[in-house]
Structures are given as C-alpha cells and as structure tokens.
Amino acid sequence: MGNWPRSEELYRRARNSLAAGVSSNVRLLAKPLPLFFERADGAMIYDADGNGYIDYVLGQGPLLLGHSHPNVLAAVEQAMGRGQLFAGQHKLEITVAEELVKLIPCAELCRFSLSGSEVVQAAIRLARAATGRTKFLRFEGHYHGWFDNVLISVAPPLEKLGPRQCPNVAPSSQGQAHSTLSECAVLPWNDLTLVEELFSKEGSDIAAIITEPMMCNNGAIKPAPGFLQGLRKLCDEYGALLIMDEVITGFRLGLKGAQGRFGVTPDLATFGKAMAGGFPNAALVGKAVYMRLFEEGVNHSGTFNSNVISMAATAAALEQLQSDEAAIYGHLESIGTSLMAGIREIAQRTGVPLLVTGLPTAFHLSFTDVEKIEDYRGLISNCDQKRYERFAVGMLERGVRLLERGIWYVSTAHTDTHVEKTLETVEEVLREA
Ligand SMILES: Cc1ncc(COP(=O)(O)O)c(C=O)c1O
Structure with a gap:
C-alpha cells in the first residue's frame, strides 16, 4: 500500500493487543487504514511515516482552536x-x-x-x-x-x-x-x-x-x-x-x-x-x-x-x-466560506457533480446531481459515498486529511495558505478521478 508502511506495521502490531486495532469503532472507518499519528500543531497533523497533512478532521471536531493551542x-x-x-x-x-x-x-x-x-x-x-x-x-x-x-x-x-x-x-x-x-x-x-x-x-x-x-x-x-x-x-x-x-x-x-x-x-x-x-x-x-x-x-x-x-x-x-469573538469567528467563517466557494467553483469548472452543504465551520461534500438534501434518506439515496471515500484517500495521499463521511471542520489555525493548497489539491484529485 501507498505512503504508510510504518502505519501499516503499527496497525498489524496493534491488532495483537488492541481489539480490532483501535479504541473507537469510528476509527475503523478510516480509509485506506487507521493511520498512526505522532504529533499535531495548529492546522497540521503528522503521521508515523513522517507525512504532514492539513487537518480537517480536527479530532472529529473538538480542535476548533487547532491542535496544541x-x-x-x-x-x-x-x-x-x-x-x-x-x-x-x-x-x-x-x-x-x-x-x-x-x-x-x-x-x-x-x-x-x-x-x-x-x-x-x-x-x-x-x-x-x-x-x-x-x-x-x-x-x-x-x-x-x-x-x-x-x-x-x-x-x-x-x-x-x-x-x-x-x-x-x-x-x-x-x-x-x-x-x-x-x-x-x-x-x-x-x-x-x-x-x-x-x-x-x-x-x-x-x-x-x-x-x-x-x-x-x-x-x-x-x-x-x-x-x-x-x-x-x-x-x-x-x-x-x-x-x-x-x-x-x-x-x-x-x-x-x-x-x-x-x-x-x-x-x-x-x-x-x-x-x-x-x-x-x-x-x-x-x-x-x-x-x-x-x-x-x-x-x-x-x-x-x-x-x-x-x-x-x-x-x-x-x-x-x-x-476577540468577532475576529475569531470572522476568521473561521472566512476560511470555511473560501473553501466552500472554492470547491463549488472547481466542481463547476471540472464538470464534477458535487454538492456542498452546511455552514462554513462545519460543511459537507457529496458527489450527487441533486441540488438540495434535507434528510438522511435524501443523502443516502442520492450520494455516491464510495466515490467520496476514494476522493478522501486521494486527498490524503496529497497531504490533506478529511473525514471519510464527508464533513469538513475548520479551525482558527487554518490560514489562507492552507485554503489555497487545499483547493489546488481538490482540483488535482477531481481531475484524476
Ligand atoms: C451530536 C453528537 N452527540 C453525541 C456524541 C457523542 O459524543 P462522544 O463521542 O464524546 O461520546 C457525538 C459524537 O460524535 C455527536 O456528534
């Protein structure tokens, strides 16, 4: 497998002492495997193989202030x-x-x-x-x-x-x-x-x-x-x-x-x-x-x-x-808004059917032709979840870490530079898929 030989080895080892190799079943959803991380700082997280990622998982949401504030x-x-x-x-x-x-x-x-x-x-x-x-x-x-x-x-x-x-x-x-x-x-x-x-x-x-x-x-x-x-x-x-x-x-x-x-x-x-x-x-x-x-x-x-x-x-x-409530939430909203708008624009330009829903600090991407989703039934009957998972792996391989179920979290530590790099990566992955 790709870029994660050390994580693969640790995961194999973990399975001998940790049930299913993880401490929360949610982590079993990680594709292509539950990675092992060594440190994290601000908007970045680093795995056991030395790869760094712009992190939109943020501990499943808690790291609104970024890692290690x-x-x-x-x-x-x-x-x-x-x-x-x-x-x-x-x-x-x-x-x-x-x-x-x-x-x-x-x-x-x-x-x-x-x-x-x-x-x-x-x-x-x-x-x-x-x-x-x-x-x-x-x-x-x-x-x-x-x-x-x-x-x-x-x-x-x-x-x-x-x-x-x-x-x-x-x-x-x-x-x-x-x-x-x-x-x-x-x-x-x-x-x-x-x-x-x-x-x-x-x-x-x-x-x-x-x-x-x-x-x-x-x-x-x-x-x-x-x-x-x-x-x-x-x-x-x-x-x-x-x-x-x-x-x-x-x-x-x-x-x-x-x-x-x-x-x-x-x-x-x-x-x-x-x-x-x-x-x-x-x-x-x-x-x-x-x-x-x-x-x-x-x-x-x-x-x-x-x-x-x-x-x-x-x-x-x-x-x-x-x-500084106004500055902090203003920054969060601005980062999320740039990502949402940028992704929509790339999807339109590349002709990929992507729907971006939610609010700037917690938004969601799905591969679908429909323009509106209002409930769970609408989500699973219209969205190509497997395609999203492949997209998320493509992003991971290029240094952007996403949750496989489609939600993106942003933090105060994300900057315009992170947004720019993320959008370039989105375009690269969408053009390849
Ligand atoms: C809306 C909501 N409620 C409750 C929980 C459970 O929280 P915890 O994982 O801290 O037990 C979660 C976890 O993701 C959640 O998203």
Whole structure:
C-alpha cells in the first residue's frame, strides 16, 4: 500500500493487543487504514511515516482552536501542577459553569461529564424524570453517542429504513439491548408534518425530542425554515422537553451554540467537543426547573467528572474564544466560506457533480446531481459515498486529511495558505478521478 508502511506495521502490531486495532469503532472507518499519528500543531497533523497533512478532521471536531493551542496547553500545565482529581469541588468548575450560563441561551444550570454520550444519557434521564414519561423522539441519521438506547437509525442502509411515515427503529450494533427500542420513536428529520402527526397520536406519552440542531453526523444539513421552531412549539403544547444535542455545533456555530444561531431555545442541551480545546469534557446545560431534579432524586455521576485538567482546558478554550469573538469567528467563517466557494467553483469548472452543504465551520461534500438534501434518506439515496471515500484517500495521499463521511471542520489555525493548497489539491484529485 501507498505512503504508510510504518502505519501499516503499527496497525498489524496493534491488532495483537488492541481489539480490532483501535479504541473507537469510528476509527475503523478510516480509509485506506487507521493511520498512526505522532504529533499535531495548529492546522497540521503528522503521521508515523513522517507525512504532514492539513487537518480537517480536527479530532472529529473538538480542535476548533487547532491542535496544541498554546494557551490551552499552558492552562492545563499550570493547573495540573496543583493536582488532577480531588473527588471534591474546585473553583474552576464554577468558572466554567458561569461562562456557559452567561453564553448559552438555555443554560441556567450545568453539569459536567467526560463525553457527549454520557451527557446525552443524563439529558434523557432528566426529561423522563421531569415528565414521568418514557418515550422520546429521535431522527434518522442523527448520532447521540454509542449507548444502547440512542444508537438507533444512525446510518442504516436504505432497505432497512422502512416507510417514511413510520420508519423502522433500527439498532446499529450487534449485542444492543432490543428492550430499549420500543422507548423511542424515529422520524426523518426536517419534516414537521410527520412530527405533528406523531404528536397528535402519541404526544402525551413523549418525554422529549432529541435533535442535532444541524444534522452534522450525516450531511451537515441545516434545519428547514421553521422546523426547530415547530419542534419547540410541539414540545410546549404537549409538555415534552426539547433537547438539543450540541456536541458538534456547540461553539463551532458560534459562542451561543446553534440555539443562538438559529434562535430556538431548548429545555436542555448537550455540549462537548469544541468546548474544551481537545481535552475530554462535556456539559449538560438547561433550564433550572429541570436541572434542579439532580437535587431531587435524579442521579448523574462519574469519577472523572470536572477533573482539574478538563476544566482548566475548557476555561482556557472559552477564554480564548471570547478574547476577540468577532475576529475569531470572522476568521473561521472566512476560511470555511473560501473553501466552500472554492470547491463549488472547481466542481463547476471540472464538470464534477458535487454538492456542498452546511455552514462554513462545519460543511459537507457529496458527489450527487441533486441540488438540495434535507434528510438522511435524501443523502443516502442520492450520494455516491464510495466515490467520496476514494476522493478522501486521494486527498490524503496529497497531504490533506478529511473525514471519510464527508464533513469538513475548520479551525482558527487554518490560514489562507492552507485554503489555497487545499483547493489546488481538490482540483488535482477531481481531475484524476
Ligand atoms: C451530536 C453528537 N452527540 C453525541 C456524541 C457523542 O459524543 P462522544 O463521542 O464524546 O461520546 C457525538 C459524537 O460524535 C455527536 O456528534
């Protein structure tokens, strides 16, 4: 195989001691193989074979400030010198919670965990406790972590989806508890009429709607005009909670999250990834009336929750993002906009049928003739995913690292020079394919 003899060797070795050679199944999707990396700095990442790449994977989204941001590293180093884990309270927790309360529209109170998957579970538990109901509604193609009750209809093949009006509740892993499947309803995203129909029949049994506010896990698809507002209205009408899963969109779409950007305030929201500058941290935030249930019998725990390192990194990342909000987000938007526009222009010039969707800080490319995609069904029935994977390998061979599922993340460390080199590479690969 191509340029990665050292990675190949390490991967072979890894398979003897690490199950499947990786620590997250998502990494098995990497083509042509899960590469081994040695260091990363700013917008660049370097593999074990000494190849450098402009990185649009960015740790699957967290590295909004780029790799190894000096202020984040300095804050961690300084805080770590005083201890790492107290199994008790420390001031940085309050500092970060106060920042989230100040910034995020729905955040009146916060709780911290280490991963997005955990805070999603806490949100669902809270919604059930608040309403006395069990069922929740989720949408096809959205990802809310890897636990049994939510790893449902995330990326099923077309033939497993079932009818559009009444989709299958499709588990996504062997060994998944089927007992949880009846606890959720699944619908295509962005179709308010279908949600209204469901609520007119079952609304009084539904504890919550959970939604990515922009469908980033499949296609970077924006909410249709009025869709999120419609979900908000239905939840209010039927006494259900609206949970926005902002694990990707949080801080990436702006300091107020997607809820600020789209102007719809949920009851609860989950944050992770970009919040902590590349360190593990996640937050459940929400309205006090619900969050107070943690004092009244709802359990949320975790040995490593709000450890010193995670909180120091988060405090530093949030401080950095707020240090010059207009310049920082202006730069992110400008880099993403140049990439999106440049790719569209190259596709047009080379006659390649490419669709670029999403927003500048998180956008998606697919090979398709259609001009608009609104949901997961539209994505998988119209897009040539295998062609995208070949394209991503072509980019990797030439020094640009992309996620194989089509989403591109940008960071504050990307520059116009990175954009220029990336666009040249896009053109080269498209002309060859
Ligand atoms: C929207 C969303 N929610 C939840 C999660 C789970 O987060 P984690 O991988 O930190 O458990 C992810 C992970 O990609 C995600 O994209």
